[in-house]
Amino acid sequence: MDKLESINYPIYFNGITAQLNNFIEKGNYSRFFILTDEHTAIHCLPYLQEQLTNKDDFDLIEINAGEESKSIDFCVGIWKMLIDFGADRNSLLINLGGGVVTDLGGFAASTYKRGIDFIHIPTTLLSQVDASVGGKTGIDIDNLKNIIGTFTQPKAVFIEHAFLKTLPARQIKSGLAEMLKHGLIADADYWELLKNSDLNNPDSNLVYKSVVIKNKVVTEDPTERGLRKILNFGHTIGHAIESYSLEHDTDPLTHGEAIAAGMICEAYLSHQKAGLPLEAMQEIIERLLSIYGKYPLDESCYTMLNAIMKKDKKNQGGKINCSLLAQIGVAVVDNICTDDELCESLKYYSSLTYAPA
Ligand SMILES: NC(=O)c1ccc[n+]([C@@H]2O[C@H](COP(=O)([O-])OP(=O)(O)OC[C@H]3O[C@@H](n4cnc5c(N)ncnc54)[C@H](O)[C@@H]3O)[C@@H](O)[C@H]2O)c1
Numbered sequence: 001m002d003k004l005e006s007i008n009y010p011i012y013f014n015g016i017t018a019q020l021n022n023f024i025e026k027g028n029y030s031r032f033f034i035l036t037d038e039h040t041a042i043h044c045l046p047y048l049q050e051q052l053t054n055k056d057d058f059d060l061i062e063i064n065a066g067e068e069s070k071s072i073d074f075c076v077g078i079w080k081m082l083i084d085f086g087a088d089r090n091s092l093l094i095n096l097g098g099g100v101v102t103d104l105g106g107f108a109a110s111t112y113k114r115g116i117d118f119i120h121i122p123t124t125l126l127s128q129v130d131a132s133v134g135g136k137t138g139i140d141i142d143n144l145k146n147i148i149g150t151f152t153q154p155k156a157v158f159i160e161h162a163f164l165k166t167l168p169a170r171q172i173k174s175g176l177a178e179m180l181k182h183g184l185i186a187d188a189d190y191w192e193l194l195k196n197s198d199l200n201n202p203d204s205n206l207v208y209k210s211v212v213i214k215n216k217v218v219t220e221d222p223t224e225r226g227l228r229k230i231l232n233f234g235h236t237i238g239h240a241i242e243s244y245s246l247e248h249d250t251d252p253l254t255h256g257e258a259i260a261a262g263m264i265c266e267a268y269l270s271h272q273k274a275g276l277p278l279e280a281m282q283e284i285i286e287r288l289l290s291i292y293g294k295y296p297l298d299e300s301c302y303t304m305l306n307a308i309m310k311k312d313k314k315n316q317g318g319k320i321n322c323s324l325l326a327q328i329g330v331a332v333v334d335n336i337c338t339d340d341e342l343c344e345s346l347k348y349y350s351s352l353t354y355a356p357a
């Protein structure tokens, strides 16, 4: 079984049983709690329970599935359940789920009684390659993503490829966007490898390689003072599109779908402002369009998107800040983008022609 060292905690891959039981035993915890959402309670909890030496020795906290649960109301719900169950400071919270469960569970645990231990067992591709690694916890307010949160590292992360078997194809594609991003910002060879892989079902080697990239970046810069900002490529515009879609669409975009659209706009800005060669920009855009198609953005949304970007956490002194690409595999941080430039990139996105195969 592979293992990586992160910021003072291990990340275990595949065949997690022995390590997980060992971790729980060694931690000498007074109690442990498992946080699931309604889907992971069905698809992932039975498998996890099978692996545990003490199969029934925990209390279960279950939330609704979906981004709406990443809210202060659900967080209060978790805190209250921990209080009702009598959780003391020596308790452990196991977050079994996608990024919503790991972000919310991490936040609830990092603040309950000034912080109790938590571990992540990520069950979506997105949470395996991204959300579970790096210690960002958080909740949304009024569709402002992750606006409240902490940097708190889990005590361990257990990545089990088997969980992905029940994950819907659309959620696989969502996680894939972050994997493509990892190649674009830090590893041109990985981007090439992804080109020649079965992306409908990324194998555990691809997952591992993606975590290696993310882990290297966050280990070098745990609190996002510099290098870590490269992970935000596609996210300034992507988060705005995601928030917009959450508010306006009956079937909102997944995080990855929104980030894919954001990466297209920011690839355009990279070419305009950061020296990304035209052919590289075209290659990125063609690839992303062929996987994700196009989200209908028209001029009426630009002002709203701009207003959302103005509230982005990454802004400095009221200026909107993007992480862009100088080449495939090389990112540059702290590119201030004007309203006009951002608007141009949205217009460019809208003008792209895409014919589904
Ligand atoms: N902390 C970070 O660094 C970080 C990084 C990236 C994303 N995020 C956050 O992660 C969130 C998105 O995470 P996500 O894409 O995992 O979404 P999610 O947690 O909503 O999961 C997506 C869907 O898949 C279901 N699901 C989960 N595991 C399953 C399984 N094994 N089988 C079947 N269904 C399953 C869930 O119930 C849900 O319906 C966003 O809130 C985003 O902001 C955080």
Ligand SMILES: [Zn+2]
Residues within 6 Å of the ligand: 130, 178, 235, 255, 259
């Ligand atoms: Zn992301």
